[in-house]
Every structure is written in structure tokens, then in C-alpha cells.
Amino acid sequence: MQHVSEVSLFAKELQARGIVRLLMMTLERTNVKLLTVVISFLRNMSRYAEPVREMAERKVIEESVRLLDDGIPRELLLVVAPFYFNLTFHTKLRFRMIRLGVLSKLATIMGNFLS
Numbered sequence: 001m002q003h004v005s006e007v008s009l010f011a012k013e014l015q016a017r018g019i020v021r022l023l024m025m026t027l028e029r030t031n032v033k034l035l036t037v038v039i040s041f042l043r044n045m046s047r048y049a050e051p052v053r054e055m056a057e058r059k060v061i062e063e064s065v066r067l068l069d070d071g072i073p074r075e076l077l078l079v080v081a082p083f084y085f086n087l088t089f090h091t092k093l094r095f096r097m098i099r100l101g102v103l104s105k106l107a108t109i110m111g112n113f114l115s
Contacts (some may be wrong), residue, residue, distance in 0.1 A: 020054045043083035061096040068105045
């Protein structure tokens with residue numbers, strides 16, 4: 001139980017330092033390895049309510065939807081899918097995903113990888 005509280009405190013400290021803002025600025029980059037690390041970090045932060053609220057305010061869905069363009073590398077897809085899954089628990093973000101067609105794009109891309 002102590003480990004969970006330590007992780008929660010760590011996430012709060014990172015948020016206080018503006019890490020969500022910095023990570024979202026790097027979503028504009030095209031380097032796959034960098035994007036993989038950034039999305040992984042955002043996915044870990046998306047387990048907590050405050051960072052998710054900040055992501056919603058900063059329009060994380062709109063900023064990250066371009067990652068689902070044709071030709072997304074498999075290693076990036078394997079990180080993006082769980083990130084979007086975590087965000088579906090936030091009502092506003094879920095509706096944004098539906099409105100922007102993120103879920104259908106993701107399903108199509110994953111179907112292509114499986115076939």
C-alpha cells in the first residue's frame with residue numbers, strides 16, 4: 001500500500017512541475033522513439049484524475065489524433081492503444097474520441113495489424 005501512495009505523490013509532484021504541458025508539446029515531433037516514450041509517460045499519468053483533467057483542458061485527443069495516421073509504427077500503436085483506453089474513463093475525452101473518430105481509426109489500424 002505504501003508503494004501506491006508513493007507513486008501517487010510522485011505523479012502529483014510531476015504535475016506540479018508542469019510535466020503534462022511539456023509532454024504535450026513534444027507530441028508535435030515525428031521521432032517514433034520519442035513519441036513512444038512520451039505516450040508511455042502520458043499513459044502512466046492518465047491513471048490519476050488531476051493529470052487527466054489537465055490533459056482534457058490541453059486537448060490531448062486533438063493533439064494526438066494525428067498519431068493514428070496511416071503507417072503508424074507497431075511499437076507506437078502498442079503504446080497509443082492503452083493510453084486511449086485509459087482516457088475513455090473520462091467522459092469528456094471519451095466523447096471527443098467518438099466525435100473525432102479515434103476509436104474507429106484505432107479499430108481499423110489494429111485490425112490491419114492482426115491480419
